[in-house]
């Protein structure tokens with residue numbers, strides 16, 4: 001969506017928010033799929049309440065994008081403007097076993113910085129791409145670790161109240177790739193509390209996770225990680241693999257040869273290709289196993 005009203009643009013820029021017109025969103029997502037839209041880059045969290053108020057008043061719908069590693073965006077002109085937190089020097093501050101992190105910060109870099117302060121626990125998350133905010137929204141997890149375990153406080157912009165509020169970790173439900181944040185909450189900063197651990201032990205844990213990930217995932221290809229959640233007691237990847245669907249494709253959207261729950265953009269796949277592949281695989285799994293797979297990737301649709 002393009003913001004065409006110069007007065008609205010002027011008011012947005014006056015808040016210190018950067019207006020980037022007509023950006024290709026494919027360049028902002030790990031799948032490299034997505035049409036175009038204006039991006040509003042928020043440099044100061046305090047600007048968000050007034051920014052969202054202005055957009056609402058002008059009838060401009062918006063969506064929030066983190067690192068773009070778990071989303072499938074539509075083709076063509078998007079029906080929303082995109083909000084993003086600026087990633088220039090996001091704050092990461094240490095106080096004892098607590099670390100205060102801006103949600104724009106990169107998850108992997110944060111894990112490494114914590115390690116250098118002898119704070120461990122998050123080794124399993126080292127290879128998960130994207131931002132701290134995206135990790136909170138998704139309750140990112142791998143190799144027996146999930147970020148939610150370490151969350152003590154989250155600063156959130158709540159669309160429901162129009163204010164920035166602080167939630168205690170205990171007030172938030174963190175489940176398997178699901179959290180109790182409202183769909184229009186925007187997470188701004190978090191306090192994590194991590195166990196003390198010697199740097200060398202953390203580094204060893206990180207190395208082990210990196211080796212496992214490299215051995216099983218198509219890391220040099222464009223993907224959004226796992227497309228489907230694992231149903232209780234089963235593995236989506238194993239079912240897809242057993243159906244002989246590795247390499248199965250629709251256009252340039254393809255089931256990875258390496259990991260059957262990773263669907264890759266093998267060239268110039270469109271959102272339509274990827275959605276058709278997702279629907280086809282889901283139907284085959286339902287027909288064979290009677291299981292309805294739920295997407296882990298967040299598909300942006302008009303409601």
Ligand SMILES: Cc1cc2nc3c(=O)[nH]c(=O)nc-3n(C[C@H](O)[C@H](O)[C@H](O)COP(=O)(O)OP(=O)(O)OC[C@H]3O[C@@H](n4cnc5c(N)ncnc54)[C@H](O)[C@@H]3O)c2cc1C
Pocket residue numbers: 030063064065066067068069070071103127128129130131132133134135136137138139140141142185186187188217219223224225226298
């Ligand atoms: C190669 C690869 C491997 C992966 N491996 C794993 C894995 O092992 N485990 C795992 O859990 N995931 C994995 N993923 C998926 C993905 O990296 C995670 O879900 C990640 O936490 C998403 O973060 P992001 O910043 O990229 O979020 P985005 O993709 O930008 O957004 C995802 C959703 O979160 C919302 N969101 C993002 N930031 C905020 C915010 N600050 N406030 C409110 N909402 C927000 C967005 O609106 C969107 O709905 C993998 C992805 C890839 C490409």
